[in-house]
Amino acid sequence: MPFTTGRWPKNALVGKRRTARWSSSNMELAGRCKVLPVGSAPVSPDVMNFFRVALDFPLVEGYGQSECAGVAHIADPRDFDSGNVGAPMISTEVKLVAVSDMGYEPTDTTHGEGEAQFPVRGRGEICFRGPTVFSGYFKDPVRTKEAVDADGWLHSGDIGVWLLDGRLKIVDRKKNIFKLSQGEYVAPEKIENVVAGSDLVAQAFVYGDSLHAVLVGIVVPEVDTVVKLAKSLGISSSDIVELCQHDEVVAAVHMDIVRVCKAAGLHSFETVKTIALHPQPFSVDNDLLTPTFKLKRHDAKKAFLPTIKALYSQVVDLVGGHHVLQV
Structure with missing residues (x-):
């Protein structure tokens, strides 16, 4: 060799x-x-x-x-x-x-x-x-x-x-379990089920790998409850696409996700560090779900890779003095 x-x-x-x-x-x-x-x-x-x-x-x-x-x-x-x-x-x-x-x-x-x-x-x-x-x-x-x-x-x-x-x-x-950079094993499906317990969440894709110390998430919001949330925050818009880009809405949804994760007894490394809201539901038609409605994790990673990179650039996930972006 x-x-x-x-x-x-x-x-x-x-x-x-x-x-x-x-x-x-x-x-x-x-x-x-x-x-x-x-x-x-x-x-x-x-x-x-x-x-x-x-x-x-x-x-x-x-x-x-x-x-x-x-x-x-x-x-x-x-x-x-x-x-x-x-x-x-x-x-x-x-x-x-x-x-x-x-x-x-x-x-x-x-x-x-x-x-x-x-x-x-x-x-x-x-x-x-x-x-x-x-x-x-x-x-x-x-x-x-x-x-x-x-x-x-x-x-x-x-x-x-x-x-x-x-x-x-x-x-x-291949398997739906992976290790973070600090050595902790994570089962993303378990975390996604917990995250979906929030009234503000319809679907979730939790991402992490062994080059990163924290998890990030792509979250499809529950439209009705998120619109109500926006009004409580003084935001008049009811356009879900617009609300998914609103920093206050994203922060409030993330805060509720952290709450349900703590209530479920998840470890800190199992709690999603930051999220992006995605207005379009995961479906068979957009190739993000199988015919039995299970998340196609590999396809989801490919579809949301630019968003995943952007999320990791926002969090403290430092190795060797640099943000780790090798995803």
């Missing part, structure tokens, strides 16, 4: 010349730390580069799960290109399986859209097989059968892409 040259990245060169200032950091580790693996959640490139310079030894991202003995992929210490988890460990077979309902196929040659598009050698759900894969969950054959197929492949629930040089990049999540 080809690697980048064993040189520090350009944006780290200035810091590299100042290594003497940071030499005490490694000395406090008794000078014995040669490489630092990181995992559990993706790390911002800014954070990776900062600590590579500050500590003066390589940081590498790894990937895996408890069911495959922890680590199945790990980046090479000589590779300074952040955002991927390297090549498979020698003990592990890895393949990508089609997730057609989300538009991911092993035959895909590109990922992303517009300026963010890049070439790949396949996309799909990441699956592991090998001696490190577990034999099953304790006294839980049903759950074991859901995780491991008849051929012994462990289905991770994560969506990955093969980069052209054989490294793996995690890009999405």
Whole structure:
């Protein structure tokens, strides 16, 4: 597998010349730390580069799960290109399986859209097989059968892409559960059901991922109650499109959402940090609901991506001194 040259990245060169200032950091580790693996959640490139310079030894991202003995992929210490988890460990077979309902196929040659598009050698759900894969969950054959197929492949629930040089990049999540950047697991459907308990909310789409510390939400308002709310705020308009853009209305709806989340006993990290109001209901016709009226989460993310980015720019969700916008 080809690697980048064993040189520090350009944006780290200035810091590299100042290594003497940071030499005490490694000395406090008794000078014995040669490489630092990181995992559990993706790390911002800014954070990776900062600590590579500050500590003066390589940081590498790894990937895996408890069911495959922890680590199945790990980046090479000589590779300074952040955002991927390297090549498979020698003990592990890895393949990508089609997730057609989300538009991911092993035959895909590109990922992303517009300026963010890049070439790949396949996309799909990441699956592991090998001696490190577990034999099953304790006294839980049903759950074991859901995780491991008849051929012994462990289905991770994560969506990955093969980069052209054989490294793996995690890009999405198949299962309706994800981890925030601080390591907390979130079940968005549970939160959406709680949010919908507000009299002001008709439908909700809660978004978060492992590059962000907080949740944001796209909320379809309950028209009649929101119009009444607007009048109580001294707003005469009854146009729901106009009201969805009104800061006072948005703030009042968000305040009520926070109230119902607290009343339901949700943790603070499960409470939506900020919202946008969307006047058009989610439906089968606009491809945001399945025929059984379940939210098509992947399609909702694509449809509301500009709004999601705007919401994250409004909240304190800082990594490495920058708003995290890699969604």
